[in-house]
Amino acid sequence: MNELDDIEKELHSLSPVPPSEDFCERIENALGDSGTVAMCHMPQSDEMQSPPPARVYRYPLFFGFAALILLGFFLSPVILESFLNDPVDKIVINPQPSSVVNDGDSPLYGVSLEELDDFSGFPTDGWLDPTIEERFLKRVDEGVVNRKSGTPARQFRYHYIDETLWTHPATQTRILSTSPRQEVFLIDLELY
Amino acid sequence: MTNSEPIWKAWFAKHGGKLLLFAKQQARHPGDAEDLVQEAFIRIWRIYGHTGEVSAGLVYRAIRRLAIDWARSLDRRKIREQKVFLESPLSSSFERSLEIGERNQALLRAVEQLPKEQGEVLTLKIWGELTFDEISRTLDESLNTVASRYRYALQKLKESVPRELKNGSGSSVK
Numbered sequence: 001m002n003e004l005d006d007i008e009k010e011l012h013s014l015s016p017v018p019p020s021e022d023f024c025e026r027i028e029n030a031l032g033d034s035g036t037v038a039m040c041h042m043p044q045s046d047e048m049q050s051p052p053p054a055r056v057y058r059y060p061l062f063f064g065f066a067a068l069i070l071l072g073f074f075l076s077p078v079i080l081e082s083f084l085n086d087p088v089d090k091i092v093i094n095p096q097p098s099s100v101v102n103d104g105d106s107p108l109y110g111v112s113l114e115e116l117d118d119f120s121g122f123p124t125d126g127w128l129d130p131t132i133e134e135r136f137l138k139r140v141d142e143g144v145v146n147r148k149s150g151t152p153a154r155q156f157r158y159h160y161i162d163e164t165l166w167t168h169p170a171t172q173t174r175i176l177s178t179s180p181r182q183e184v185f186l187i188d189l190e191l192y
Numbered sequence: 193m194t195n196s197e198p199i200w201k202a203w204f205a206k207h208g209g210k211l212l213l214f215a216k217q218q219a220r221h222p223g224d225a226e227d228l229v230q231e232a233f234i235r236i237w238r239i240y241g242h243t244g245e246v247s248a249g250l251v252y253r254a255i256r257r258l259a260i261d262w263a264r265s266l267d268r269r270k271i272r273e274q275k276v277f278l279e280s281p282l283s284s285s286f287e288r289s290l291e292i293g294e295r296n297q298a299l300l301r302a303v304e305q306l307p308k309e310q311g312e313v314l315t316l317k318i319w320g321e322l323t324f325d326e327i328s329r330t331l332d333e334s335l336n337t338v339a340s341r342y343r344y345a346l347q348k349l350k351e352s353v354p355r356e357l358k359n360g361s362g363s364s365v366k
Contacts, residue, residue, distance in 0.1 A: 004346040007353075010299055011318045014286050019208035023226055027204060030234050144239050150247055150326075152239070 128167045134181075135161040144189065153186040200237055207248045210319045213285050214252055217312050218259035228255050228262070249326040252316060256330060298356035302349050310345035313338050 019027075137159040145155045159182055166175040211233065215225040232254035240246045286300065303311060316327045324342070328335045 003350055004343075007299075007346050007349050008318070010296065011303075011314070011349075014296060014300070016209035016213045016285055016319055018205060019212060019229075023230075024201070024204065024208070026226075027200075027230055027233060030230055031200065031237060146240070146245070146247070150249070152250075 122173065123168060123171055126168055126170045128169065130164050130166045133163045133165070135163060137161060145186070147186065147188075152189045154189055156185045156187070158183045158185065200241060203246060204233065207251070209285075210315075210321075211248075211251055211255065213319055214312065214315050215255050215259070216285060217308065217315060218256055220259065220263045224259070224262060228258055232258050248320065249322055249330060252320060252322065253330045295353070295357065298353050299349065301356045302352040305352065306345050306348060310341045310348065313341040314345045317342055 140157045140159070142155040142157055144152050147153050159180070162179050162181050164177045164179075166177075167173070208229070211229045212225055215228040215232075216222060219225045219228055229251075232251050236246060236251050236254050240250070303314065306314065312331065313327060316322045316330060317324070320327075322330065324335055324339050327333075327338045331338060333341075
């Protein structure tokens with residue numbers, strides 16, 4: 001095997017002649033504008049791209065949050081009761097998602113539920129389940145990208161607006177929250 | 193990017209010679225090699241050039257497929273007939289330096305005498321620096337086949353270089 005390694009080394013020591021200037025000039029002419037196109041890095045990930053931080057309208061979100069927190073507050077005695085009555089080994093408490101953090105900039109930060117109840121002026125009972133609607137905005141063809149495996153794929157980005165509507169029929173109150181969302185799809189391509 | 197030099201030039205300076213070497217093996221006619229490289233490179237660069245990271249394997253694959261297409265094409269045959277070509281030895285595709293001695297010349301002559309299937313695997317592996325997996329995709333052959341061909345090629349070179357050295361004086365490289 002060592003002898004074959006030697007042959008390999010000898011072959012590696014030989015370098016092919018670089019292309020002539022004339023040939024490069026030919027390529028340059030044939031390439032035209034494609035040769036001077038600015039380089040841009042396309043996202044390479046195969047996974048769905050996470051959307052940018054949702055931009056929501058502050059007031060609907062605020063009231064939506066307030067309604068949800070108040071609802072939770074009023075339901076908490078029921079939860080606590082079931083917690084106390086059940087044997088400990090049957091209790092399954094879902095851990096809080098790690099992404100939940102106290103946001104010091106939030107208008108709800110440091111506000112007690114009672115204060116929130118007074119401040120929002122909204123009823124805490126009688127809300128219907130929220131309806132969620134996905135609104136398609138546009139599809140953008142972002143060109144050809146390489147997957148990690150090296151196979152080419154065409155990348156399409158779909159833009160949506162997700163609308164969540166909370167309704168309180170008794171007071172004819174509606175809270176609408178909108179948030180933008182993007183999804184990226186990769187369609188495999190043949191080489192040529 | 194503040195560099196005014198187009199990216200393709202740096203890419204082509206690095207890979208162009210190797211692509212030409214492979215194209216010479218693939219072309220049915222020696223004069224088609226440059227045309228093959230030009231066509232394949234431009235096609236691939238127009239699709240992927242904006243990423244700035246074009247895989248050489250894609251261009252090798254495009255060269256091979258174009259060579260097959262052109263071999264079937266009547267138009268291409270007419271172009272070929274209008275050109276005059278001189279057969280050139282494989283050694284003309286390599287840089288000449290003081291280190292290229294008699295043994296290396298004998299080695300290149302031995303490479304030239306390899307069966308085509310072994311020669312193309314050797315070229316892609318040694319000078320194209322592709323992995324066996326990339327070579328198998330480029331040549332549409334199984335991984336085992338290309339690995340075996342590579343091993344046979346090296347074995348054959350090992351046996352034929354001493355013979356070429358003996359015959360060297362009669363067929364020296366230009």
